[in-house]
Amino acid sequence: MKKFLNGFYFAWKGISYSFNTQLNFRIHYLIELFVFCAGFYLTLNTFEWLWIIAATALVLIGELFNTAIETLVDLVSPEFNPKAGLIKDISAAAVMIVAFMALLT
Numbered sequence: 001m002k003k004f005l006n007g008f009y010f011a012w013k014g015i016s017y018s019f020n021t022q023l024n025f026r027i028h029y030l031i032e033l034f035v036f037c038a039g040f041y042l043t044l045n046t047f048e049w050l051w052i053i054a055a056t057a058l059v060l061i062g063e064l065f066n067t068a069i070e071t072l073v074d075l076v077s078p079e080f081n082p083k084a085g086l087i088k089d090i091s092a093a094a095v096m097i098v099a100f101m102a103l104l105t
Contacts, residue, residue, distance in 0.1 A: 018067045025063045028099065032056045055102035062098040066091045 018025045039052055069091040077084040 014064065014068075018064055022063065022067050024095070025060070025067065028059050028063055032060070051105055055105040058098050059095070059102045062095040066095045 019029065035052060035056060039049060044052065070088050073084045073087050
């Protein structure tokens with residue numbers, strides 16, 4: 001049971017790290033708070049809430065994966081490497097696409 005509960009601790013540690021170190025994660029989080037407040041104000045129905053929750057969750061998940069990839073690239077290639085930069089750019093592009101699709105939603 002302790003191993004199971006430790007998993008939540010480590011997951012929270014990852015979220016905290018992303019929130020404390022990644023400006024884009026904080027921006028997306030604040031935008032999501034605004035979207036949820038707007039949803040309550042507009043009295044969205046259940047179906048609309050499900051779409052909003054799915055879209056916003058995908059954005060935060062994308063940011064978490066982007067942070068993980070960037071951290072791994074920095075570990076593997078601490079000095080400048082064009083391919084390492086390309087990996088980071090591609091990861092950031094994935095988040096941008098998810099964020100844009102969430103905006104459309």
